Amino acid sequence: MNKPCVALAFLYTLTATVLAFLYRSGTSLLVVALVNALLGFPLGFKRCRFVFLLLLLAIWGVFLNSLLVANTGEAVLQTWFLTIRSGVFEAVARIGARLITIAGAALFFVSLYTPREIVKGLEAELMLPKIISFPLAYGLRLLPVLAKDWNEVKTSRKQRGYRTVPLTPSDIASYLQPILSLSIERALWTGIAIELRGFHSRRPRRVEIRLSLPDYLLVFLLVFQLSLPILYP
């Protein structure tokens, strides 16, 4: 599939996230939310279903919070124990639109590329320094290892007759001690290994960005969203 370049998609996502906070006008915000939802949700539906769950939970939380702090204006819905006023719907729509914009833009970015493509793209296209790009790549390498460590500690605690859900500070400490101890040892030897493979001399390799149709479409979308305050003053 022909995809926009990583750097452009990253900048798009970053800008859309900023716009979600900058736009105060209802129409602009709703349009931005709609564009990003259409862009990100279909792509992210298979790979990141948990994001949708989180989004629903967050909007439900916003609704409950609005009932407490923004239940003002005309009565819109009246039940036998509660009157919901227009302020609640406005607050849910505004904050919900922001959350949808952020989730849509993020889903668009993470669903389109593998973690490896993201790290490589950020280093080669955006010229991120190696002290940022390497920890990102190393983090991707370590995540499954940390999950394995966690499960092993869990199994060991269960055998030794301790609860497996860390509740107290002592539980948390006994989970973290072995994981930290092993991580420090791994980091030390990985550090030695990468230095002996020339990491000190590494220079980010610049890759010339050649824009294709998806890139132009993305730029168009970005310009459109940036010009919304002019279209809907």
Next chain:
Amino acid sequence: MRFSRLVCVSSSYLNIYNSFIVCLIWVEKLIRSRIRRAGYTGNPEVLKDLYFDMDEGITLITGASGSGKTTFLLAITGVLKHLLRGNVSGEIALDDIDPLTPKGFRRIPGTIGFVLQDPEKQIAMPTPWDEVSFTLENLGFPGKIVERRTKEMLGRYGLLDKAYTHVEELSGGEKRRLTIAAAIAHEPSVLLFDEPSASIDPWGIKWIREEIARFASKGYTVVVVEHKIRYFADLAGRILVLDRGRIVAEYRGGLSSKDINRLLSMGIDARLEISVSKGKELGEPVLRLNAVDVGYRGKPLVKSIDLDLHRGEVMAIIGRNGCGKTTLLKTIAGALEPLAGDIELRGKAFYTPQQPDYLFLKLSLEEEVRELSKKTGIEMDELIKLIPWFGENRKRSPYRLSHGQRKWLSIVIGYSYSHDLILLDEPTTGLDYRLFVELKGLINRLSKAGTAFIIATHDPRVVGELADTVVLIDAGRAEYVDKEEAVNYLESVAGVVA
């Protein structure tokens, strides 16, 4: 191939008739070590008076744990001085580069390929492709060459179809192959291997032996640091023995029985053959497996396992990396559900993982033992009797104990929870001969008291000297095999010629 350079040193002296020019011919070596003293901040004299040269071919450096083998590798590559803030006094030259100067240290990666003991700690990137290209990109190779050579290396090491698979999905042998591919992608002239046989099965050892022999035949200078001599003794042109940071012996052209005895007394497993102990009388049954299938997520790894274990019995489970040994142990311990069949366990079973750190809870050995006593109801004094090195280490964190001590402590923890059955996962990985003998003593002592052991292992020493019965897992089936045959099988698979 490098051309040896002739360096002429002239000196003149008088005799009764004339003055002569004496030409001393000195063939330059790829590695020259004139280390007077090297060590760490708290221990400045780990190495002392290490004067020797190495040229093309294989040099095996051996020594007991703590003899300074790894420190030597770190010293000659400049890591000790520049990264670990250690001290190195003397002169070192690695292919004409002085790694002790900052400029020289920066040039070292282009000259050497370093393969660490544990592939888990060497692999830095999420996929095999990234791991190999990382070396080449660091060293400034042009993009097209990076791509071509990465593809070549992954193809040569059988990893091309897994180029973009996450490294955690690779087997232990594949990870070892990846570390070597990444270490030699830039075609260095010197290759350094730190305990290459650790953490791999005999099949992996055979492969690595063949690779090392191939490197030597191509003219590389290969340094292998290893305490299990028999895996590389026949390949090495020279064996250097380190003891307390000094070279105490050098052998060329094989080892005599006198040499072997001397090395054994230093804690180095120099035996060319593994001895096989006689079986002992066993107690009543403690575990029975009837047609058990083990595996993950409904997919069986090993099918129809039938096993009987008795009190005091030590059973070794052998087989390739990833064949299902650990899964079987975890299933017996109750951490995983069997996919089919029945497990009859009379008493308790305790699983001690390959990485003992997972079991520890406290920040000092004393606290750990106190907590153990509190939880299991065993008197603290009784537990301390099982840990002969408790006194001098009581205030140390269990995570800072030596590798052998941590393994020891994990067995004591297992024993405190279950006097019936202890399941050990690779308990002898990385242990030298002396530590192995000590650990064997502990296991024998506990088994004589009636505790049964199942040990998942690749180590022929465990099979020959500790086990009463041996089970081989191969192609998804588990079957009893004769102990002597099992030792010969593991040694022949590893390609070791007695």
